[in-house]
Structure formats: structure tokens, C-alpha cells
Ligand code: PRT
């Protein structure tokens with residue numbers, strides 16, 4: 001396709017993406033939030049949006065099915081980032097990647113004693129690196145959601161998950177014990193597209209970047 005395809009996800013990231021699109025001069029012809037369409041036209045003949053799962057955005061961009069996308073750093077770290085440029089931190093959908101445990105669990109003590117921890121998470125790569133860096137032995141258990149449940153029912157000693165307000169942890173009698181890294185969403189670009197479609201892409205990239213610093 002000669003035009004430009006932008007991969008977006010609904011949900012959390014989208015609310016904060018809309019003003020960035022506007023700054024780049026792009027107005028969807030219908031709201032990606034309420035529409036059931038997966039391909040949505042814009043005010044620009046040569047620009048279309050595709051609506052995909054948050055964790056699938058890097059895959060669409062990596063293979064060039066989309067030229068450009070917006071994805072959380074959490075998702076990018078698990079994906080690996082192959083074939084992607086990540087030129088702009090959009091500073092949206094911010095939160096923290098954290099280790100959390102049940103209220104009554106003495107995490108520091110377990111770590112000091114060299115206990116082997118069972119850790120449930122969707123973020124295997126991030127978790128593996130984090131605990132390896134601390135020299136803590138872990139058995140990682142892959143989950144796809146609702147990680148907060150795992151310590152409550154004896155599936156795991158700890159979880160690695162995203163925390164924003166901390167309400168979800170509190171409501172489930174869990175506590176954050178360690179911050180792994182701050183998370184925000186990035187603009188990502190297919191490396192081949194950037195070379196082949198630079199003239200069309202650069203103004204969009206600049207539009208997004210200026211909206212961030214503004
Ligand atoms: O739902 P789907 O499978 O399509 O994908 P997704 O769940 O990854 O998408 P979505 O829209 O929920 O999240 C998209 C992106 O938003 C993530 O990849 C993050 O980069 C970013 N983000 C920012 C968050 C949060 N903040 C966040 N708080 N993603 C998830 N959460 C969850 C967290 O996992 C926990 O369950 O919210 C809960 C904690 O929130 P608090 O406020 O109670 O602390």
C-alpha cells in the first residue's frame with residue numbers, strides 16, 4: 001500500500017492518542033472507540049487507522065502491515081522491538097512496572113534468605129531480567145491477565161504487573177514492594193517504511209513529537 005497505515009489499540013492508550021493524532025493533522029472519519037470497524041479512514045486520503053489489540057501493535061508494525069503505531073513500553077519489551085524504530089516517547093498511558101506480594105508476605109526477608117520465589121506475570125522477559133539482575137531465583141508462571149489473583153489463591157508468591165493508582169493492588173490486599181521501571185507509550189515505526197516513505201512519514205512523526213513537548 002502506498003498510503004500510510006497507523007496501528008492503534010482501543011482502551012487505555014486510545015484516549016490519550018486522540019489529541020496526538022489531531023496534532024499530526026489526522027482526524028478519523030469515525031471513532032475507533034465506538035466503531036466495530038477494524039480499518040478506519042481519516043480526513044486524509046492517504047492515511048488510515050487499523051485497530052488491533054495493544055499487545056499486537058508491534059507485530060503489525062514489525063511486518064509492515066502498519067507503517068506506524070503506538071505501543072506501551074511494557075508491550076515493546078516483551079515483543080523485543082525487532083524491525084522497529086522507536087523515535088518518540090509519547091509520555092502517555094504512564095504507569096510503573098512493579099513487583100507486588102500479598103500484604104502479609106515478607107518479600108525483603110524472602111529475598112535476603114535466598115528463597116526461590118514463584119512469580120506470576122504476563123511480562124516474562126522483564127521479570128526474568130529483573131530477578132536475574134538481583135540474583136533472585138524465580139519460577140516464572142505465565143498469565144494473560146488478572147495477575148493480582150495469583151498470590152491470593154496460592155498460585156504465586158509475587159506478581160510482576162503494571163501499577164497506576166495502586167487501587168487494584170489495595171482492593172486485593174496486595175502491596176507493591178519494588179519498582180522495576182517506569183512505563184509509557186512510544187511511537188513505533190517500521191524500519192523499511194521509514195526509508196521508503198520518509199517524505200510522508202516525517203511530518204507525522206514531527207506532529208506527534210511536537211504534541212508531546214507542547
Ligand atoms: O486488553 P488487551 O488484551 O487488548 O490489552 P491490554 O490489556 O494490554 O490493553 P490496555 O488498553 O489495558 O493497556 C494498554 C497499555 O496501557 C499497556 O500496555 C500499558 O502500557 C498502559 N497502561 C498504563 C496500563 C496501565 N496504565 C494499567 N494500570 N495497562 C494496564 N494497567 C492495569 C494493570 O495491569 C492492573 O491490572 O491496570 C491495573 C492497575 O491499575 P491501578 O490504577 O489500579 O493501579
Ligand code: MG
Pocket residue numbers: 011
Ligand atoms: Mg486490557
